[in-house]
Amino acid sequence: MKLIFLGPPGAGKGTLAARAVALLKVPHISTGAIFRSAIAAQSTLGLKVKAVIDAGKLVDDAVTIELVKERLAQADAQAGYILDGFPRTIPQAEALSAFSAADKVVNFDIPDGAVLERLGGRRVCRNCGVNYHIVFNKPKNEKVCDACGGEIYTRDDDREEAVQKRLEVYRAQTAPLIDFYRQKGILIDVDARPSVDEVVENFKKALGV
Numbered sequence: 001m002k003l004i005f006l007g008p009p010g011a012g013k014g015t016l017a018a019r020a021v022a023l024l025k026v027p028h029i030s031t032g033a034i035f036r037s038a039i040a041a042q043s044t045l046g047l048k049v050k051a052v053i054d055a056g057k058l059v060d061d062a063v064t065i066e067l068v069k070e071r072l073a074q075a076d077a078q079a080g081y082i083l084d085g086f087p088r089t090i091p092q093a094e095a096l097s098a099f100s101a102a103d104k105v106v107n108f109d110i111p112d113g114a115v116l117e118r119l120g121g122r123r124v125c126r127n128c129g130v131n132y133h134i135v136f137n138k139p140k141n142e143k144v145c146d147a148c149g150g151e152i153y154t155r156d157d158d159r160e161e162a163v164q165k166r167l168e169v170y171r172a173q174t175a176p177l178i179d180f181y182r183q184k185g186i187l188i189d190v191d192a193r194p195s196v197d198e199v200v201e202n203f204k205k206a207l208g209v
């Protein structure tokens, strides 16, 4: 199954994707995670995108589209995928439709207040990328990843100023994709407000799996 996860920053896309991977046996492809590993590795791509990401703005369409095109050409993505955080603009969605047709687009339905609460407490493992939350999903030790022992940190773009910018960018550039995919008849809405377990159930029901 080829899925797109669409929703504001902090809606819980990455968290649900980690659970859905086990269920659907498809790879989780997060453009944000790919950019963060490129930054950590100080690759050419990483050096190019770091300032833009830290400011809460979007990476260029051309760079992002090329990256996804190459990733989706790999063997593990042929039977399906979960695309998390791509597309984020209409030009990205149009480009994607020329090289891969998604079966369904999952729209994470969540009010701004909940998003702010989730982003404000988000922590991430620097080594394996797993997400935690200081209230809703605490690691056993606040500085150490339960899964791999890596260091837990706060993303630079989860700082207050960057969060405001990301929400503005979401409204202006990404929210129009809801209608874009609704018109194509492949959008499904999932209530993303309740606990992770309940969101997983809402997702399964909406998708019929």
Ligand code: ADP
Pocket: 008, 009, 010, 013, 030, 031, 032, 033, 035, 052, 053, 054, 056, 057, 058, 059, 060, 064, 084, 085, 086, 087, 088, 089, 092, 157, 166
């Ligand atoms: P979140 O899920 O919190 O919104 P992501 O990890 O998906 O964050 O993305 C982090 C940042 O990486 C974005 O704010 C943006 O700067 C960049 N990014 C990720 N995906 C895209 C994309 N499809 N187009 C442009 N920039 C992107």
Ligand code: ADP
Pocket: 007, 008, 009, 010, 011, 012, 013, 014, 015, 016, 118, 119, 121, 122, 123, 131, 132, 133, 134, 136, 137, 192, 193, 194, 195, 196, 197, 199
């Ligand atoms: P996104 O990928 O959409 O930016 P994440 O999956 O990183 O969102 O989730 C944002 C934050 O909210 C993380 O700290 C995560 O642990 C937490 N979170 C995710 N889903 C839920 C949920 N259903 N209830 C409470 N907190 C959640």
Ligand code: ZN
Pocket: 125, 126, 127, 128, 129, 130, 145, 146, 147, 148, 149, 150
């Ligand atoms: Zn880890």
